[in-house]
Amino acid sequence: MPSNQPSFPQGPRIYNLFPTLLGPIERWTERLPEIAQMGFDWIFVNPFHLPGQSGSLYAVKDYYRLHPALSGDSDLSDDGDDDERLRAFTKAASDAGIAVMMDLVVNHTALDSDLVTEHPDWYVHDDDGSVHSPSATDLDDPEIVTVWEDLAQLDYSERPEREAMIDFFSEVIRHYTALGFSGFRCDAAYQLPGKVWQVLIERAREAAPETRFFAETLGAPPDDIEQLRPAGFDYLFNSAKWWDFRADWLLDQYQRFRDLAPSIAFPESHDTTRLAEESDSDSRESRFWYLFAAVFSTGLMMPIGYELGFRRGLHVVETRPQHWEEPSFYIRDFIAQVNAIKAETPVLNEEGAQERFTAADEPMVGLLRRSHRQAQRSAVLINPDTEEAQEYSRDRLTDVLDCAADQLQEITPASNDGANGEAGKPNAEKTGEGTANDSPASAIHLPPRSLRIFIANH
Incomplete structure (x- = not known):
């Protein structure tokens, strides 16, 4: 965890390092001085594991092997070497005063994961016996349904197999805390029962008491978020990015869940269109939304390239180092000022009553x-x-x-x-x-x- 903490608890100031945009892990380390200078105290890294055939970062084939685009030019290629690369990065980040969280994807695996054949009873199955692929319905048009055919949905219903699943993912978490990861951003956390998360979180903290868990709950029905109350999450992400500054829903959401866990806002994410693209590189928009995220919630997060006005969206399959852009503007100094003000102001670091x-x-x-x-x-x-x-x-x-x-x-x-x-x-x-x-x-x-x-x- 970061050192030199103030006398009051601080909310996380998170820099989202999208791994395949930078490439080999050694290049992540090169970015640390700039990230630290902007005043971030956390780095969030999207999945860096070996993906399935689709190549999507979120279609994890093997939780213990590294994405081939991230191993670097070294001749070393075994899993132990990959672990040492990750350990070196988290150590360098810690030395810079930055904690590192990783994406924890445990609601599904890649359809071609070995787990599908080794443990078919861990998965949801369709009527024809095939492994079920998760889907999402468009909120504006229920007739539009997106099916992720490269994914296999895990089944966490209350049954004997669930304990073995919890054991497996508890070991995944312990493995990465041992490599220096201080937190886990839990993808689609609302899709797992709160009781499952409670066990995973309790086991993790038995080995590493300071480990933090961040629930991704965007777009979830309120009742699915409510059932996470017993889990013990430290933070959840909110939907401030989509507020029109008029409707009541954001403040209602804030009030309803602020005693479940303090929230984190963001001006854009790896899933959204770049704000610089939407605004035709108007840096005023990027400053406006970053400052709003900072003052609305306990924590805030910003993806890599936001400070440079990057316009190309981050893509979970396609993004590579050659997609690094020429900056359309620089707001790094402004980001640093906002982060410093937030760090120094107690009321901006807690989910106090807001109206x-x-x-x-x-x-x-x-x-x-x-x-x-x-x-x-x-x-x-x-x-x-x-x-x-x-x-x-x-x-x-x-x-x-x-x-x-x-x-x-x-x-x-x-x-x-x-x-x-x-x-x-x-x-x-x-x-x-x-x-x-x-x-x-x-x-x-x-x-x-x-x-x-x-x-x-x-």
Whole structure:
């Protein structure tokens, strides 16, 4: 785990290192100084195991063998050498103050995994006796069903075979904690019974008490998330990336599950379209969404290349080192400022009660968050409009925070006020986004597509 922890618990600041974009593990290590300089204290690595015939990272054929694209140029090729490569990486990350989590895919395997033939009774079977491939129904159009024919769905129903399955994956977890992995991002965690996760997590912590478990629950029915309560997850991922800043669903989700586990937000993920692609490389959008993710949730995550305005999506089959792009902008300094502010502000590191203090139809969006550990509150003013600037009364804000004017402190990070960096050169960061335009009449000014963050200590 990272050293030099502050006096209050910190939420994770996660850099998602997509393994096949960098290639051999030695190249992962080369990125560590830059990741550390941006203020991340966790690295999340997508599956790096040997995949099945489809080549998908999430179609794991063998949990103990490395993806062939990641072994490097060395003549060494046995499993022990792969383990040493991983151990060297987690050690280097730890020396840089960064913990490493890996993707734990235990809801399915590759259809051509040896487990399918060795343990057919571990799997769900169709009526014709064939191993069942998982599927997903489009939420907007139930007639659209995607079947992942390269996958075989594991059966965790309560039956004698379940104990052997738990034993197998407990050993997988112990293997990787012994290699220095401090956490596990649990893919589609809601697809396993909470009681199964409870056993897996308890066994893992018997060997490595500080191990952290992160539940991926995106798009899951609420009841499927609820059943995870006894499991003991440390964090879960939320859907803040898809909020329109008007509907109630995100705040309802936050309130319902904040006592199950604190949440992690992200501006984009390896599954989504790149934000720089959607915005035609407008760095203002990338800064806006990163800052929102940082102030909304206990933790935040960012995929590799976000800081450089990469536009090509990450692909679980196709992505390779040759897909590394020329940056369309640089916001590494801004990312570092946001991460530093988050790390230093207690209320932003816990899932305290959070509510909207502006009306749903107001152009400005205001979120009030309260610490339950100490007398600190935050108020975030958001202008989601892409064209029009907005203003908010400073007196009204002090009322919201229940503080005197001299107790109001702004912690908004520096910004380059919407200008894109020239490709190949860092942006010249400027301080005080919007503050120079505040009116003498105590109005707080927000440019289009911007946030300002205020805190008060009582």
